Amino acid sequence: MSTSTAAAPVVADERVASKGPVAKLLGRPExxxxxxxxxLFVFFAVVxxxxxxxxxxxxxxxxxxxxxxxxxxxxxxxxxxxxxxSTGVAVISSALTASLFSWYFSTNMWVGVVLALAVSxxxxxxxxxxxxxxxxxxxxxxxxxxxxxxxxxxxLTRLIGGSVSSPSTSTMDGFASAKAVFASSVNLAGVxxxxxxxxxxxxxxxxxxxxLRTRVGNWIFAVGGDANAARAVGVPxxxxxxxxxxxxGFCGWILGMHNLFAFATVQSGEGIGNEFLYIxxxxxxxxLLTGGYGSAVGGAIGAFIFGMANKGIxxxxxxxxxxxxxLGLMLLLATIVNLVVKKRAEAK
Amino acid sequence: xxxxxxxxxxxxxxxxLKNQKDSLTHTPVHLLELKDVGKHYGNIIALQGVTMxxxxxxxxxxxxxxxxxxxxxxxxxxxxxxxxxxxxxxMGAERxxxxxxxxxxSGIAAVYQDLAVVSLMPIWRNFFLGSELTTGVxxxxxxxxxxxxxxxxxxxxxxxxxxxxxxxPIGQLSGGERQxxxxxxxxxxxxxxxxxxxxxxxxxxxxxxxxxxxxxQARDRGLGVIFITHNPHHAFPVGDRFLLLKRxxxxxxxxxxxxxxxELTSQMAGGAELAELAHELEQAGGNSEDIAEVRAExxxxxxxxxxxxxxxxxxxHTG
Numbered sequence: 075m076s077t078s079t080a081a082a083p084v085v086a087d088e089r090v091a092s093k094g095p096v097a098k099l100l101g102r103p104e105x106x107x108x109x110x111x112x113x114l115f116v117f118f119a120v121v122x123x124x125x126x127x128x129x130x131x132x133x134x135x136x137x138x139x140x141x142x143x144x145x146x147x148x149x150x151x152x153x154x155x156x157x158x159x160s161t162g163v164a165v166i167s168s169a170l171t172a173s174l175f176s177w178y179f180s181t182n183m184w185v186g187v188v189l190a191l192a193v194s195x196x197x198x199x200x201x202x203x204x205x206x207x208x209x210x211x212x213x214x215x216x217x218x219x220x221x222x223x224x225x226x227x228x229x230l231t232r233l234i235g236g237s238v239s240s241p242s243t244s245t246m247d248g249f250a251s252a253k254a255v256f257a258s259s260v261n262l263a264g265v266x267x268x269x270x271x272x273x274x275x276x277x278x279x280x281x282x283x284x285x286l287r288t289r290v291g292n293w294i295f296a297v298g299g300d301a302n303a304a305r306a307v308g309v310p311x312x313x314x315x316x317x318x319x320x321x322x323g324f325c326g327w328i329l330g331m332h333n334l335f336a337f338a339t340v341q342s343g344e345g346i347g348n349e350f351l352y353i354x355x356x357x358x359x360x361x362l363l364t365g366g367y368g369s370a371v372g373g374a375i376g377a378f379i380f381g382m383a384n385k386g387i388x389x390x391x392x393x394x395x396x397x398x399x400x401l402g403l404m405l406l407l408a409t410i411v412n413l414v415v416k417k418r419a420e421a422k
Numbered sequence: 423x424x425x426x427x428x429x430x431x432x433x434x435x436x437x438x439l440k441n442q443k444d445s446l447t448h449t450p451v452h453l454l455e456l457k458d459v460g461k462h463y464g465n466i467i468a469l470q471g472v473t474m475x476x477x478x479x480x481x482x483x484x485x486x487x488x489x490x491x492x493x494x495x496x497x498x499x500x501x502x503x504x505x506x507x508x509x510x511x512x513m514g515a516e517r518x519x520x521x522x523x524x525x526x527x528s529g530i531a532a533v534y535q536d537l538a539v540v541s542l543m544p545i546w547r548n549f550f551l552g553s554e555l556t557t558g559v560x561x562x563x564x565x566x567x568x569x570x571x572x573x574x575x576x577x578x579x580x581x582x583x584x585x586x587x588x589x590x591p592i593g594q595l596s597g598g599e600r601q602x603x604x605x606x607x608x609x610x611x612x613x614x615x616x617x618x619x620x621x622x623x624x625x626x627x628x629x630x631x632x633x634x635x636x637x638x639q640a641r642d643r644g645l646g647v648i649f650i651t652h653n654p655h656h657a658f659p660v661g662d663r664f665l666l667l668k669r670x671x672x673x674x675x676x677x678x679x680x681x682x683x684x685e686l687t688s689q690m691a692g693g694a695e696l697a698e699l700a701h702e703l704e705q706a707g708g709n710s711e712d713i714a715e716v717r718a719e720x721x722x723x724x725x726x727x728x729x730x731x732x733x734x735x736x737x738x739h740t741g
Binding site: 283287288289291292293295296299300303304305306307308309310366367 | 502526539540547551553565
């Protein structure tokens with residue numbers, strides 16, 4: 075067709091207009107979020123120069139990581155066509171389990187940590203299992219779990235510890251070593267970077283690998299895109315969905331352990347409302363609410379936007395009352411950009 | 423329709439199902455064999471007393487109007503539903519399939535009306551969905567993306583479709599192309615029995631012809647094909663056997679040598695029903711010319727010599 079194809083060493087199909095790197099980038103699910111993140115970064119860099127200092131960036135990254143760790147699991151779950159409203163309180167449930175168990179039975183903290191992992195995975199499993207068995211929408215199932223966990227957190231904490239917060243565990247065996255794993259900071263070229271930032275990055279890398287390069291990743295896209303079609307070609311839909319809920323549970327466990335070992339005590343009423351932050355991060359990052367489309371990197375960028383907005387307002391010395399308004403606006407703009415970009419990319 | 427029932431000689435179920443040797447394998451069993459299979463959903467009887475067989479290199483057509491039980495029948499064969507009456511044998515062994523995976527493992531692959539493809543996913547991911555190729559071991563076990571893309575392209579080329587880019591979402595392909603991807607997928611994964619659920623229903627004339635050619639290609643590659651359709655003009659040229667369903671029951675099972683396309687058509691359409699349609703149109707005050715046309719069609723069907731699709735399209739104009 076064209077003279078260039080004749081000269082090309084690789085046999086290219088003449089009907090494929092060579093997609094430039096720009097067009098390829100525009101086809102990615104997280105592009106809207108990336109543009110938003112860059113715009114926001116430049117904006118805060120201009121209005122609050124202190125924002126650019128390495129220590130400020132470390133703080134922003136820390137804020138982003140506490141959302142981002144959960145956003146990894148939530149993004150994958152959303153790509154798999156479901157979402158989870160119980161994540162915010164499930165994080166606290168995990169932290170309370172480790173704290174109260176170790177304190178009550180005076181065991182090494184690590185015993186509580188392992189038990190908390192089992193509990194977190196079990197919460198995910200139960201969510202997924204009820205969803206599959208009842209065929210109810212995940213909104214209803216996880217809303218019920220959310221309410222039950224909220225009640226359990228408050229009730230059991232008061233029953234066991236006698237207070238609304240868990241007793242301090244900072245002097246217990248194993249606390250120091252667990253803190254080193256879940257809540258220490260790493261000195262990077264003179265700047266203290268919280269370990270959660272590295273855990274976050276590692277989780278995003280692993281999740282991206284799973285999503286794009288493994289069979290399970292193929293199944294996640296398929297169960298979210300069309301569960302019936304996936305089942306018809308032999309994809310284990312039940313196992314995939316339950317696995318995704320358990321993945322969210324795993325992320326919740328990591329964040330719960332961070333909360334516990336960073337502050338030594340856990341407020342039993344915390345966590346409510348955080349589930350929306352995780353969902354917002356995933357949606358801003360280009361995950362389709364109806365499933366079948368999105369990326370782990372997108373969720374990470376969404377979390378980074380959250381971290382920038384959250385801390386940037388402080389650095390710009392504005393009233394943090396405005397933060398939620400800002401977040402809502404970001405959500406709206408990012409999703410509109412995603413929609414437009416996706417339509418344009420598909421039309422090409 | 424009563425006058426046409428005797429025109430085609432029905433296959434004697436006993437001779438067909440008992441010890442008829444498979445023409446290619448010379449084994450005395452059929453690839454698939456259904457005897458008096460039935461299925462009900464609660465108190466609704468969806469299927470009753472259906473008997474049919476599928477053999478290597480043969481196309482068995484299942485014909486029937488909407489609601490005749492065609493979909494229920496293939497869901498039983500494909501493992502989505504379980505029959506609750508009669509027997510279902512695969513290679514002579516009685517089976518009850520509990521999942522599509524089990525059906526696939528037994529060599530039965532279904533291509534559904536809605537195609538069972540995930541439209542947002544790239545073609546190559548859809549092609550290998552559920553049967554992905556992997557490389558590496560342990561935690562580094564990963565999909566062999568390059569090989570999968572190459573095989574997808576090759577298999578589709580072998581079926582006669584030259585696709586532009588296997589990375590594009592399958593939702594962007596035309597209905598006929600998607601159909602071919604689904605058929606090529608089934609053939610590649612070693613299906614012995616290929617079930618095609620209304621593959622030509624949503625296609626234009628030319629695309630239907632393309633799909634019919636793929637059916638013959640699959641047959642020539644030694645597959646047993648079950649072709650489900652409501653159009654006798656698509657079924658007759660490619661079919662070897664014809665099972666006619668109506669309201670969940672078998673109303674005829676013929677070998678190609680025993681029936682003509684006109685007889686098939688009239689059994690399908692039912693001349694009496696066309697006459698009734700003409701009457702209804704008249705009652706509703708339809709265009710008298712069109713009614714006369716439907717009448718003529720009905721008369722033609724009665725004498726087993728016309729095409730029911732013309733009649734139905736004429737009927738639509740009056741509405």
